[in-house]
Amino acid sequence: MDLHKLLSRQMNRIGISMDVPQNSESWHQFIKSINNVYVEMDQERYTLERSMEISSRELIDTNEKLENAQHIAHLGYWVYDRDADMIIWSKEIYRMVGLDVSEAPPTYANFLKYIHEEDRDFLEKTVDQLFSHGAGAEFEKEVRIFQKNKKYGWYYLKGSIAHVKANNHLVLNGISMDISKRKIAENKVFELNQQLVVSAKHAGMAEVATSILHNVGNILNSANVSVNLLSESIMKPHYKKLFIALDLVKKNQHNLKDYFTHDPKGKLIPEYFSALKELLEKNHSDLVKEVENLTTHIKHIKEIVVAQQSFSKVSQVKEKVFLPEIVETSLQITGSAFNKKGIKLIKEFRENPFIYTDKTDLMQILVNLIGNAQDAVNTNTPPKEKEIYIGIHPSEDHQYVNLVIQDNGMGVTKENLSKLFTFGFTTKKHGHGFGLHNSVLKAREMGGDLTAYSEGVGMGAIFTLTLPLKINLTS
Numbered sequence: 095m096d097l098h099k100l101l102s103r104q105m106n107r108i109g110i111s112m113d114v115p116q117n118s119e120s121w122h123q124f125i126k127s128i129n130n131v132y133v134e135m136d137q138e139r140y141t142l143e144r145s146m147e148i149s150s151r152e153l154i155d156t157n158e159k160l161e162n163a164q165h166i167a168h169l170g171y172w173v174y175d176r177d178a179d180m181i182i183w184s185k186e187i188y189r190m191v192g193l194d195v196s197e198a199p200p201t202y203a204n205f206l207k208y209i210h211e212e213d214r215d216f217l218e219k220t221v222d223q224l225f226s227h228g229a230g231a232e233f234e235k236e237v238r239i240f241q242k243n244k245k246y247g248w249y250y251l252k253g254s255i256a257h258v259k260a261n262n263h264l265v266l267n268g269i270s271m272d273i274s275k276r277k278i279a280e281n282k283v284f285e286l287n288q289q290l291v292v293s294a295k296h297a298g299m300a301e302v303a304t305s306i307l308h309n310v311g312n313i314l315n316s317a318n319v320s321v322n323l324l325s326e327s328i329m330k331p332h333y334k335k336l337f338i339a340l341d342l343v344k345k346n347q348h349n350l351k352d353y354f355t356h357d358p359k360g361k362l363i364p365e366y367f368s369a370l371k372e373l374l375e376k377n378h379s380d381l382v383k384e385v386e387n388l389t390t391h392i393k394h395i396k397e398i399v400v401a402q403q404s405f406s407k408v409s410q411v412k413e414k415v416f417l418p419e420i421v422e423t424s425l426q427i428t429g430s431a432f433n434k435k436g437i438k439l440i441k442e443f444r445e446n447p448f449i450y451t452d453k454t455d456l457m458q459i460l461v462n463l464i465g466n467a468q469d470a471v472n473t474n475t476p477p478k479e480k481e482i483y484i485g486i487h488p489s490e491d492h493q494y495v496n497l498v499i500q501d502n503g504m505g506v507t508k509e510n511l512s513k514l515f516t517f518g519f520t521t522k523k524h525g526h527g528f529g530l531h532n533s534v535l536k537a538r539e540m541g542g543d544l545t546a547y548s549e550g551v552g553m554g555a556i557f558t559l560t561l562p563l564k565i566n567l568t569s
Contacts (some may be wrong), residue, residue, distance in 0.1 A: 192242025210238035470503025
């Protein structure tokens with residue numbers, strides 16, 4: 095019988111020989127069983143070694159894929175063992191901070207020196223709190239870490255405390271992600287957003303200025319009519335005819351009675367004087383009326399200019415303002431269109447509150463909303479009237495005030511209603527899409543909001559500006 099080499103070696107080592115009597119069947123059966131066990135074990139060992147070889151290759155391949163994925167994502171893992179004062183880094187973290195993989199990771203104290211001074215204290219306190227809270231405690235933080243290129247890079251850190259049962263102590267496991275490019279992009283977006291806000295603010299101011307110029311232009315047109323009437327009246331030669339009549343009277347002053355009763359021209363003079371008197375009285379009345387109109391127009395222009403001057407400074411400071419007064423001032427700036435185009439204005443101030451806000455921004459919102467309402471109702475054709483309602487109502491909890499501007503104009507489709515406050519969206523032929531977008535941003539900066547509602551085309555629109563009654567001191 096051929097024995098397994100390991101069994102043969104073992105038997106030789108302990109001095110057992112196969113030379114036994116031929117009739118000892120049990121002995122041969124015993125040796126055969128043991129031999130079979132050795133053969134089976136050898137096969138299992140081969141299978142195990144083969145599996146380990148395959149698993150090892152797969153593990154190496156998986157590890158390479160993991161490292162490649164970390165490199166693509168700029169993400170690495172780390173472990174901080176506080177008791178051993180040891181930090182373990184993945185290869186990607188070495189690459190991210192610009193260190194050689196062959197170098198040992200820094201100690202925790204040295205690692206903190208790489209953290210930007212504005213982030214260092216917070217991170218150190220956070221780590222202390224995590225270990226004091228125990229297993230399961232988590233944190234996430236964006237910090238700046240000094241790199242080998244002598245620049246600070248932004249990194250997103252996230253970790254949690256885990257309990258190691260083998261030696262019964264706590265470690266902090268986590269990941270680090272390089273977000274420097276994202277931060278640069280965020281800063282660019284922020285800068286662009288600031289530019290957009292400034293542009294929108296300038297657009298809002300330009301809209302107020304346009305409204306002012308439009309209304310001043312309307313007033314000047316009316317004033318120009320009055321000036322033309324005054325000019326025409328002054329240029330009429332009534333005084334020349336009066337001088338001619340006076341010359342005739344002067345020539346015949348020695349015999350006026352006979353001149354007025356018998357002379358054909360003399361008979362007409364008393365009637366002429368009477369007619370001239372009535373004409374001069376009427377002209378005088380018309381002149382007084384036109385002078386009053388001019389005075390009113392000039393006063394209106396002055397009031398608009400004064401109102402604009404009081405709101406022209408970009409203060410960005412919240413102050414106590416009387417809401418109805420701001421509404422009236424905004425109406426004053428946009429008011430000429432109401433009388434000129436036959437728009438009926440309805441005001442209902444159920445509450446007359448003082449609020450804390452930036453009155454310049456508030457006026458820009460109101461001028462925009464009132465101007466939009468005027469444009470909407472101007473599309474109405476008879477017999478439909480043009481009506482704009484402006485109301486001030488308290489909210490149900492009396493923490494806010496609602497300023498409602500409602501018109502019975504063209505209305506808004508459901509599709510456009512959701513786009514009204516989107517930057518660049520406009521339904522006007524020459525619109526720029528800044529007004530409502532800028533208005534809703536300003537409303538939210540004030541701690542309030544701006545909403546719109548319409549039941550559809552031809553059903554008018556309702557814009558509700560919600561503002562807080564109390565100032566938020568934390569802001």
